[in-house]
Amino acid sequence: MPFANGDRELLAFPQKRALIVMTPRPPQLETPFAVFDDGVLTPNDAFFVRWHLAGIPQSIDASTHRIVVNGAVQRELTLSLRDLAAMPAVEIVAVNECSGNSRAFFHPRVPGGQWGNGAMGNARWTGVRVRDILDRAGLLPNAKQVQFRGLDEPVEPPTPAFRKSLDVDVARGDDVIVAYLMNGQPMPLLNGFPVRLVVAGWYATYWVKMLSKITVLDHVDDNFWMKTAYRIPDTPNAGVAPGSTGFATVPINKLAVRSFVTSLTDGAAINAGPAVLRGIAFDGGSGIRSVEVSADGGASWRRATLEQDYGKYSFRRWTFQWNAAPGAYVLAVRATSNDGSTQNATPIWNAGGYMRNVIETYKVTVS
Ligand SMILES: Nc1nc2c(c(=O)[nH]1)N[C@H]1C(S)=C(S)[C@@H](COP(=O)(O)O)O[C@H]1N2
Ligand SMILES: [Mo]
Numbered sequence: 001m002p003f004a005n006g007d008r009e010l011l012a013f014p015q016k017r018a019l020i021v022m023t024p025r026p027p028q029l030e031t032p033f034a035v036f037d038d039g040v041l042t043p044n045d046a047f048f049v050r051w052h053l054a055g056i057p058q059s060i061d062a063s064t065h066r067i068v069v070n071g072a073v074q075r076e077l078t079l080s081l082r083d084l085a086a087m088p089a090v091e092i093v094a095v096n097e098c099s100g101n102s103r104a105f106f107h108p109r110v111p112g113g114q115w116g117n118g119a120m121g122n123a124r125w126t127g128v129r130v131r132d133i134l135d136r137a138g139l140l141p142n143a144k145q146v147q148f149r150g151l152d153e154p155v156e157p158p159t160p161a162f163r164k165s166l167d168v169d170v171a172r173g174d175d176v177i178v179a180y181l182m183n184g185q186p187m188p189l190l191n192g193f194p195v196r197l198v199v200a201g202w203y204a205t206y207w208v209k210m211l212s213k214i215t216v217l218d219h220v221d222d223n224f225w226m227k228t229a230y231r232i233p234d235t236p237n238a239g240v241a242p243g244s245t246g247f248a249t250v251p252i253n254k255l256a257v258r259s260f261v262t263s264l265t266d267g268a269a270i271n272a273g274p275a276v277l278r279g280i281a282f283d284g285g286s287g288i289r290s291v292e293v294s295a296d297g298g299a300s301w302r303r304a305t306l307e308q309d310y311g312k313y314s315f316r317r318w319t320f321q322w323n324a325a326p327g328a329y330v331l332a333v334r335a336t337s338n339d340g341s342t343q344n345a346t347p348i349w350n351a352g353g354y355m356r357n358v359i360e361t362y363k364v365t366v367s
Helices: 033-037 081-085 130-137
Strands: 010-012 018-023 028-030 067-071 077-079 090-097 120-129 145-150 163-167 176-182 196-199 211-217 231-233 249-251 258-261 268-270 273-282 288-294 316-324 327-337 360-366
Touching (some): 067 130, 090 196, 130 211, 258 327, 258 360, 273 288, 273 327, 288 316
Parallel strands (some): 067 211, 268 360
Antiparallel strands (some): 010 018, 018 028, 067 077, 090 120, 120 176, 145 163, 176 196, 231 249, 258 273, 288 327, 327 360
16 A cells, blocks of 8 residues: 555544554554644554454453463463452553554565554553563473463464564563553553553564463464564664665564654645744653754754653653744754664665664745
8 A cells, every 4th residue: 555545544443533544454553643743642542553363352341351371380370350450550651663663664665564654652551560470370490481462363274373472581571561451441442452461662563462361481482473573684773775685683672762743744834933843752661862853954953842751661742942934944853762772864674664763854844
């Protein structure tokens, strides 16, 4: 679905406002970018949706839903939502971004869902630490990875069920939770009701929805979704020259630092005089140190003001006072995170169309 084919259709699925339909089955719905200007948290009904497999339950009884914990553990567990509610609750505001967000902008073009920039969202997630669950089960000494799966099923048997795994030390991190609330509400079915994994700072592929099974593995997971799919070149910024081969790959992991203008779009026309530009920035969990704006296509930069801090995994809103004289401009925005990583003017390329984080630019006419 190249953009050249024209505007994409909007359609409202259950519990959702009208979103951009990439595929109806399985549902892959993109958030219209204007939503990100409305507030720092993405409303549940506007939050993007991505499923790989079309065998998705269309209703789930939360009272009978169970999460089985098995594998390399001392005690197998079967947890209800009531059991989770009785455990210590954790709240994290975190960005859920698809690995392939912005894939449609890759040149040369790559196969896969042709997402614009709206395959991401920021929400307040409430749930229970995976660590607390694992401690209840008791890890055996040979525990290596923790595998997560949900209730969705392939349409045909040869397709492998969707399963994602984290190294034990990652799974036991402070900010890896089994979430039962999204912005204080039960999450929409399409976002994983009644419980989903939240791996704050990591790409959404690990945020397994409709979580039903946690299996502790004594080996590195070699299922399709870990061994073949969702791997990135083991190179700086995950970039390679188009068509190149022979590089090592690793499973995709932390979010690349990004920033966007949300208060205007590419091609905007505005009035001369004082204007407030607004936008968002985020990274994989070191937090945003600074955001800079350029009105001359990146030749010179000035600092934006960072707004309220919702924590190191959240969108960070920023504002910038721009006193624009009549003329044609190329605005650019660049974020730097606390770990020193920043954005480049030249986009990366890889065959998966993953981890795009180029400096975004916006042509603006002022009159
Ligand atoms: N059970 C299950 N969980 C899943 C997936 C899936 O196909 N099945 N897709 C993953 C991917 S690749 C993404 S981008 C996110 C999307 O989360 P959302 O639909 O809540 O926006 O879910 C992740 N969790
Ligand atoms: Mo994704």
